[in-house]
Amino acid sequence: MTHKILVVEDDKNIALALAVRLRAAGYDVITAPDAVLAVSLALKHRPDLILLDLLMPGGNGFLVAERIQDLEAMLGVPCIFLTASKQPGLRDQARRLGAAGFFEKPYDAEALLATIRATLEAPADEGDLPDAPIRTWIIDETADPTSIEPSGVIA
Amino acid sequence: MKKEEVVHTSMDYIPQRPGFPYSLGQAMAQVAETVQFHAELTEQRRQLEQTNQELHRRNAELQSFYHILSHELKTPLTAAREFVSIVLDGLAGTLSETQREYLGLVKDSCDQITLGLDDLLDATRVDTGKLSIAPRPTSMARVVSQAVAAMDLTARGKGVRLQQVMASQLPDALIDERRIAQVLVNLLSNALKFTPAGGEITVRVGDDPQRPADIRVSVSDTGRGIPPAELGRIFDQLYQVRRDDATVQGGLGLGLYISQEVIKLHGGEIWVESTVEKGSTFSFTVPQYRACDPSVHVSQE
Numbered sequence: 001m002t003h004k005i006l007v008v009e010d011d012k013n014i015a016l017a018l019a020v021r022l023r024a025a026g027y028d029v030i031t032a033p034d035a036v037l038a039v040s041l042a043l044k045h046r047p048d049l050i051l052l053d054l055l056m057p058g059g060n061g062f063l064v065a066e067r068i069q070d071l072e073a074m075l076g077v078p079c080i081f082l083t084a085s086k087q088p089g090l091r092d093q094a095r096r097l098g099a100a101g102f103f104e105k106p107y108d109a110e111a112l113l114a115t116i117r118a119t120l121e122a123p124a125d126e127g128d129l130p131d132a133p134i135r136t137w138i139i140d141e142t143a144d145p146t147s148i149e150p151s152g153v154i155a
Numbered sequence: 156m157k158k159e160e161v162v163h164t165s166m167d168y169i170p171q172r173p174g175f176p177y178s179l180g181q182a183m184a185q186v187a188e189t190v191q192f193h194a195e196l197t198e199q200r201r202q203l204e205q206t207n208q209e210l211h212r213r214n215a216e217l218q219s220f221y222h223i224l225s226h227e228l229k230t231p232l233t234a235a236r237e238f239v240s241i242v243l244d245g246l247a248g249t250l251s252e253t254q255r256e257y258l259g260l261v262k263d264s265c266d267q268i269t270l271g272l273d274d275l276l277d278a279t280r281v282d283t284g285k286l287s288i289a290p291r292p293t294s295m296a297r298v299v300s301q302a303v304a305a306m307d308l309t310a311r312g313k314g315v316r317l318q319q320v321m322a323s324q325l326p327d328a329l330i331d332e333r334r335i336a337q338v339l340v341n342l343l344s345n346a347l348k349f350t351p352a353g354g355e356i357t358v359r360v361g362d363d364p365q366r367p368a369d370i371r372v373s374v375s376d377t378g379r380g381i382p383p384a385e386l387g388r389i390f391d392q393l394y395q396v397r398r399d400d401a402t403v404q405g406g407l408g409l410g411l412y413i414s415q416e417v418i419k420l421h422g423g424e425i426w427v428e429s430t431v432e433k434g435s436t437f438s439f440t441v442p443q444y445r446a447c448d449p450s451v452h453v454s455q456e
Contacts, residue, residue, distance in 0.1 A: 013234035017241060024246050055226065084229035086276050087222065088287070105233040106269055109240055 003120050004028040006047035008038040008064060009082070010056040014105070018051065021109050022116075035059035035067075042068045047077065049100070049120055054083035054090065065097060078119045082107060214283060221279050225272045236265035274409040278392060281416045288331035288420045292444040295328040295335075295370050296321050299360050302339035306347065314352035317343075322361035328370050329444040334417045338425075341410040342374040342437045349378035349435070363440050369423065373438035380431040389427065390415045414439075 005027045009015040012033065019029045030045050032038040035058035042050065050068065052061035065079045080101035081094045094102040101115040239261050241247060250258070280286040303319050310317040328335075339358075346356045354377040363371035381389060392412040418425040418439045429435035 011230050011234065014230065014237065017234055017237040020241055020246060021237075084226045084233060085222070086225060086273065088285075105229050106236045106265065107233065109237060109244075 002026065002028050003048040004030065004045060005116070006038065006042055006045065006050045007031045008035070008050065008056070008061065009053040010034060011053070014053075021113065025113055025116075027116075035061075035064045038064050039067055039071075042074055042077075043071060046073060049116060050077060050079045051116075052079055052081050054081055055085055062093060062097060065099075080112070080115060080119070082112075218279050218283055218285075221276055225276050228272060229269065232265055232268055236262060239265070271407055274407055274413060277413045278407075278409040281392075281413060286413075286416055286420065288334050288417065290329045290331050290421065292327040292446075293330050293332045293335075294325075295330070295360055295372065295441070296325050298328075298330070298332055298336055299339065299358055299372065302336055302343060303358055305340065306343045310347060310356065313347060313350075315347060315350050316355045317358075318355070319358045319360070321359075325360060325370065327444040328441045330421060330441050331417075335421075335441065338414040338417050338439065339372070339374075341414050345410065345437070346374050346376035346378065346435075350376045351378070354378060354434075366440055368443055368445075369440040370443055371438055371440050373436050375434060375436040377434040380433055381427065381429040381435055382431055386427060386429060390425070 005022055007015055007018050007022070007029060009018060009031065010033050015031045015033065019031055022029045030041055030047065032041045034056055038050075038052075050065065052065055054061040056064075061081055061083070065081075068074045069077060069079070078100035079097070080103070081090075081099055082103050082105060083090060084105040086104075091102050100119040101112075103112055103115075239258050242250065243255065243258050243262065277286060299319060299321070303317060307317055343356065343358070350356055356377075357375045359371075359373045359375070361371060363369040390411045392409065415425050418441070421441050423440040423442065425437070425439040427435060427437050
């Protein structure tokens with residue numbers, strides 16, 4: 001089955017670049033340019049994973065993620081956040097939300113794809129973690145291209 | 156207003172010391188002057204406080220502006236870098252070797268802009284005291300090996316030998332891995348910038364002979380060295396701008412300024428020793444992690 005990914009990104013060039021990458025990796029891609037459309041497209045297409053920019057017109061990515069995950073049909077859909085912002089605390093906020101990943105822009109496409117693949121292939125821990133709203137592990141990977149940090153899994 | 160009691164005698168007419176009133180008129184004039192002086196002082200103080208507040212506000216505004224600037228520049232930069240990567244990865248057709256090489260240079264240039272923007276933000280954080288670290292027990296040997304591996308390709312490209320010497324059985328360090336990696340990459344890039352082809356860069360990691368509770372890391376190069384007059388200033392912000400010889404070396408010149416702050420936040424020291432025409436050694440210390448030390452608070456994930 002082909003996995004469906006919703007890309008929520010207001011910059012149309014980045015949205016296109018992400019769509020090109022994801023389609024080349026064999027995923028179906030839907031893009032939403034703002035928070036409002038993101039919610040309605042999520043409901044309509046029921047994506048398997050959502051890739052979210054943090055600063056967008058109409059609301060920030062964290063709010064969109066919470067809103068979507070509150071929908072019954074979208075319960076447990078994993079979210080990966082992308083941001084060009086260096087405001088401190090964003091990574092921790094993503095972690096608290098149970099994000100499947102957090103990437104700084106410019107992102108490293110290979111690391112991003114690896115996180116997406118791992119997230120989609122991970123078995124849902126429904127029996128083990130009844131209280132966890134979504135998968136609770138994070139691949140902590142800075143997208144700083146010169147970063148020497150390897151991708152690693154943080155509990 | 157009139158705090159002092161002035162007693163007039165015949166001595167009043169003989170000036171005793173400069174500034175001392177010797178007549179009622181002069182005494183009154185001096186009181187008036189003092190009152191005026193106090194009023195001026197109060198006004199100046201009020202103005203200074205106002206200016207100080209204004210400067211604080213501007214500083215906060217400037218920092219927000221730098222955040223917005225960085226965000227707004229990184230957004231198109233991300234698209235540029237990613238489309239270049241897409242083409243490089245063969246998703247838009249086959250490339251010739253030359254095309255591949257040139258696009259690789261575009262990608263590197265994008266990465267340099269990103270580093271510059273990050274340095275700019277970090278430098279404003281240092282200025283406003285907002286740079287912070289989250290230390291955790293970490294293997295220094297691993298952090299150093301990764302930094303060396305990350306720079307190895309660039310070093311090879313320049314014909315510079317990059318090697319590391321590690322003490323065996325090194326204890327863990329209590330560091331913010333991301334920030335210490337930033338310091339290492341910064342010191343290594345500087346060393347690479349000033350070391351000619353055929354030169355050598357050595358990274359050493361071991362105990363600190365002066366401070367047994369610390370781990371010392373040093374980066375030595377066989378570059379052109381730093382003149383003694385410059386040594387005291389190279390950790391200054393804007394050192395690059397204030398240089399006398401005004402030769403552009405590339406970079407914003409903020410790296411050492413940020414590195415110094417990062418090491419200070421770790422409670423360590425950073426310093427440089429250099430001989431002109433022989434090379435330079437930059438060293439820093441960071442604390443060892445001691446599991447039994449009750450004063451050490453390790454934040455848990």
